Amino acid sequence: MAPARIYLVDDNDAFRESTAWLLETAGFEPRPFASGAAFLAAYEAERHGARDECLVSDIRMPQMSGLQLQDELIRRGIRLPLVFVTAHGDVPLAVEAMRKGATNFLEKPFTDEALTHALHAAFASRSQHARMRNEALEKLSPRERQVLDLVVASKPNKIIADILGISIKTVELHRANMMSKLGVRSLPELMKVALGHG
Missing domain, CATH: 1.10.10.10 (Winged helix-like DNA-binding domain superfamily/Winged helix DNA-binding domain)
Incomplete structure (x- = not known):
């Protein structure tokens, strides 16, 4: 089976490069982007469904913030597990992100284990959600x-x-x-x- 694809959206070049390397080392397929707009354009052009996918996004970015990106995903009907990261952890943003469906919120700097754990939890949550939906429809x-x-x-x-x-x-x-x-x-x-x- 193909490795899980992790879309990484962050405007900090050094963070994006180091985190992409970490994800690759952990067995994921990282797809880094410097902005939400660049991610959306690439995501819409790709085919999906053959592998697990997750979005890791900074919450504070110029042009389109992480919360604005989350709103746009909801508007377009794109259902991706979403893990937010930020250097400026603040509770109101975290609460809003989680209320809208984010699966986790990590404050930079975080450990390698914290990120990989958050990703595995996001995939497990998505599988459970799909199972519950199918049971309801039955x-x-x-x-x-x-x-x-x-x-x-x-x-x-x-x-x-x-x-x-x-x-x-x-x-x-x-x-x-x-x-x-x-x-x-x-x-x-x-x-x-x-x-x-x-």
């Missing part, structure tokens, strides 16, 4: 799954009813049951779970 009846697929395709209830040959009331009932089984309360939450981003 709870749906075949009809609820059909309704879910059409909701994800942005079809309104009336169109779903026409396609499936059922009443709008029945569509609403299936949607309510489906959301209850998946533990979501809103359409955006439902979309995240269905598309694997939640």
